[in-house]
Amino acid sequence: MTRCGLVAVLGAPNAGKSTLVNALVGQKVAIVSPKAQTTRTRLLGVAMEGETQLLLVDTPGIFDPKRRFDRAMVAAAWGGAEGADVLALVVDAKGGLGPKVTDVAERIRDRPEPKFLILNKVDLADKPKLLVHAEKLNELVPFAQTFFISAATGDGLPELKRTLAAAMPKGPWHFPEDQVSDASERTLAAEVTREQLYLQLHAELPYAATVETEKFTDRPDGAAEIHQQILVERPTQRAIVLGKGGARIKEIGARARAELAVLLDRPVHLYLHVKVKPGWDEDRGVYRDIGLDWVD
DSSP: OOEEEEEEEEOSTTSSHHHHHHHHHTSOOSOOOSSTTOOOSOEEEEEEETTEEEEEEEOOOOOOOOSHHHHHHHHHHHHHTTTOSEEEEEEETTTOOOHHHHHHHHHHTTOSSOEEEEEEOTTTSOHHHHHHHHHHHHHHSOOSEEEEOOTTTOTTHHHHHHHHHHTSOBOOOSSOTTOOBSOOHHHHHHHHHHHHHHHHHTTTOOSOEEEEEEEEEEOTTSOEEEEEEEEESSHHHHHHHHOGGGHHHHHHHHHHHHHHHHHHTSOEEEEEEEEEOTTGGGOHHHHHHHTOOOOO
């Protein structure tokens, strides 16, 4: 008897939601960086546990939105929880309980779905405070179970995965057994390049850049040819992305190309172009390409 269900992975920014989804799936499906709010839209990771298929919705971190783009990301987070069989609240155990965490907890408190509390990064946390955090959050929300894990090291993940699988309803799988995500290759390619922007420039470049895959074609030899546009708001940001003599953009492209070759399991030819587009985060077309809904 097969099982299949949806797990909404919710939490404040930088709780480690994407790292957790990748760990449960068993390979990378969501980009990760030290920068908060790296995830911008809903992404589905597909994990297998015995005869159960877990559909893990990696959502943007929930925070107090200021711009239209922020509101769209938060809307995507709550939209990812719709229709879920289980809500999984991921908390950075190292960072403790702040208003961002308690706000998310309060907003899911009265929802009817079973709720699991996942205290992540326990390998880095102050151990005596872990139980205090768990007690306070369980007083706030009627969690069915609490887990202490490290998505980075794998500690506690087998028990969490088994418990999530047991909570899924009986039914047919929604995806083939070897499929790990619902993201298209075009979307995956854009996300991998955006991850390299954050990893290499996170201290220099604010949330003022995005990546669009303009062209994705298959060459006769089986290689993928990918053309991407990196959008920034100001000429000074373009100079940062390019680097001295174009050195930075070459490094971004080299690392993104190497990772994509592994993920796509074929050679990749990647061409990057940096374009200054003031107000790109007010362009409906960009929202559509990213996978965000336009919000007022």
